[in-house]
Structures are given as structure tokens and as C-alpha cells.
Amino acid sequence: MLIIETQLMLRRVIRRWRLAGKRIALVPTMGNLHDGHLSLIGEARSRADIVVASIFVNPMQFERTDDLVRYPRTLQDDCEKLNKCDVDLVFAPTVADIYPQGFNEQTFVEVPGLSSRLEGASRPGHFRGVTTVVSKLFNLIQPDIACFGEKDYQQLALIRKMVADMSYDIEIIGVATVRAADGLAFSSRNGNLTKDERKLAPGLSQVMGSMAARLAAGERNIEQIIAEGEKALMEKGLRPDGIAICDADCLLTPGNGSQRAVILMAAWLGNTRLIDNQQVELTW
Ligand SMILES: Nc1ncnc2c1ncn2[C@@H]1O[C@H](COP(=O)(O)OP(=O)(O)OP(=O)(O)O)[C@@H](O)[C@H]1O
Numbered sequence: 001m002l003i004i005e006t007q008l009m010l011r012r013v014i015r016r017w018r019l020a021g022k023r024i025a026l027v028p029t030m031g032n033l034h035d036g037h038l039s040l041i042g043e044a045r046s047r048a049d050i051v052v053a054s055i056f057v058n059p060m061q062f063e064r065t066d067d068l069v070r071y072p073r074t075l076q077d078d079c080e081k082l083n084k085c086d087v088d089l090v091f092a093p094t095v096a097d098i099y100p101q102g103f104n105e106q107t108f109v110e111v112p113g114l115s116s117r118l119e120g121a122s123r124p125g126h127f128r129g130v131t132t133v134v135s136k137l138f139n140l141i142q143p144d145i146a147c148f149g150e151k152d153y154q155q156l157a158l159i160r161k162m163v164a165d166m167s168y169d170i171e172i173i174g175v176a177t178v179r180a181a182d183g184l185a186f187s188s189r190n191g192n193l194t195k196d197e198r199k200l201a202p203g204l205s206q207v208m209g210s211m212a213a214r215l216a217a218g219e220r221n222i223e224q225i226i227a228e229g230e231k232a233l234m235e236k237g238l239r240p241d242g243i244a245i246c247d248a249d250c251l252l253t254p255g256n257g258s259q260r261a262v263i264l265m266a267a268w269l270g271n272t273r274l275i276d277n278q279q280v281e282l283t284w
């Protein structure tokens, strides 16, 4: 497995693979790899000749400095895991290599509208940072396919729109959320939870499951389901920070024509913000 830190070296290797007609899959990550990431790698491995994983804690998408500073960085351990999963190349650049002029001066890619709603409203500038860095990775690696987790549901929707709007010839694969036995979605930020917070954390998926059951049973008073969901989260020791029920395709309020809804959850446990989501088939 190659580990490359500079754009210059990366371009050389990618050019060689493209000339040899290889099908390349990209899995972008911020490292501190867990079973969710490894599921993305497995999906990529089954669909391409070459698997490239990127590890880059992208400062441009962090709207809070404390979150950026606390973000877990475990490069050596990550590379060992990726090597075992038969990954061909790890791209782990420095911030200076990706943003030589600093990211405040960086040209950006932003999907209008959706970037500033939902998670985008809670985390101003976050999605601009995500789509800008993913666009750079797409240009550098020129993958045929790229895998993203459904755990970051709005991010996946934004990347699909960016790819369509900017005419990238890249197939985007959404991969189902991988969970611990108690229902908590794997996330690098789970490592920031204290022992006691970790015990409370499954409350997020439990409340989401109850909300999903009500929707699936035909209840359509969305405001009431959300209000009671917030109350249930607080009773379980979590501080809600944005619950929404949207049409799963356009992420707007579900209407009579909506076939699937998605419940988007965000909540704080101490200093850690967790997110999760669940899709529900709707019958009208
Ligand atoms: N539990 C999971 N199941 C499936 N995919 C996941 C899971 N967690 C993260 N991913 C996906 O892995 C990719 C890289 O995500 P990232 O490195 O930010 O990890 P993360 O665990 O989501 O960390 P964070 O704490 O930043 O949310 C993204 O496409 C993300 O959606």
C-alpha cells in the first residue's frame, strides 16, 4: 500500500493507473477509522481495481476551533487498518499542501440552498468546506466511483447534487450506516464521549426509532412527532440540536407525493455533538 502526502506525487501515480485503464474508487475520510469507514472501503474494493482512501482533517469544514483541535488523529493505526483491507493508496496530505494560500483565500464550491439549511444552519460554512475539499479530491484522484456514508445524509445529498451540477463523471455510492450492538452509529467523535455519556448515547437512535415507528404507522403530525422526540431526548440526557423530518429525496417538508421520509437527528452529549438519521417508507 502506498502512502502519499503530496499532490505532486499523487498525480504521478494516478496518471499511471489511468493510462493502464484501471477503474479507481475513492473513499474520502477524516481518519480515526472505525467499522463504518471499513464498510465504505469494502464497497469500494468490490467495485474497482484500485482503491484510494484519503485521510484529511479538513479545517475548512470546521466552524468551531475546539472541534477541530479535539478531532482524533490516528494516522498510523488507520494505515494499518487500510493495509489489511487491501487498499492500494492512502492520500494523507498536510493542510499546507491542500491550502497553500490558507483556506480563507481558497476558491470554493458551494451547493446553493441546501448547504445552508438543516445541518448547514447549525454549522455555518461547514458544507462549503466539505464540497470544496471533495471537489479538490475528485480533481486530484479522478475516481470512477466514490463512496460516502448515509450517516452523513445531507452531505451525501449535497455531493450527489455537486456531481450532477458540475458534470463530474463519477458514480456516487451511498453506504448504509454501520452501528454498534446498542444502536449507536459509529462515528469518530464517539471517542470524545466519557464513559457515562457513552452509556446515554444510544438514546439518540432509540428516540429516532420511536419517531420512525409513528411515521410508518401513518401519523402525519410532523411538528408533534418532532416536539415529543425532543422531549424524549432530554429525558434520556441528550440536548437536542436540530431534529427534522424531510422528504428523503429533496430534503424539504414531506408532502402527499413523498414516498420516503428521512428523520434527521442531532444532539449534544456534554461537549460532543452526535448526528444520526433514519429513512421511512410513507404510504398515504
Ligand atoms: N457509522 C458509519 N457507517 C457508514 N459510514 C460512515 C459511518 N460513519 C462515518 N461514515 C462515513 O465515512 C466517511 C468519512 O467520515 P468521517 O471520517 O467524518 O467519519 P465520522 O465517523 O463520520 O466522523 P465524525 O465524527 O466526523 O462524524 C463519510 O462518508 C461518512 O458518512
Ligand SMILES: CC(C)(CO)[C@@H](O)C(=O)[O-]
Residues within 6 Å of the ligand: 028, 029, 030, 056, 058, 061, 130, 133, 134, 152, 155
Ligand atoms: C467527506 C469528508 C471526508 C470531506 O472532508 C468529510 O466531510 C467526512 O469525513 O464525512
Ligand code: BAL
Residues within 6 Å of the ligand: 061, 062, 152
Ligand atoms: N462526517 C462529517 C464530517 C464533519 O462532521 O465535519
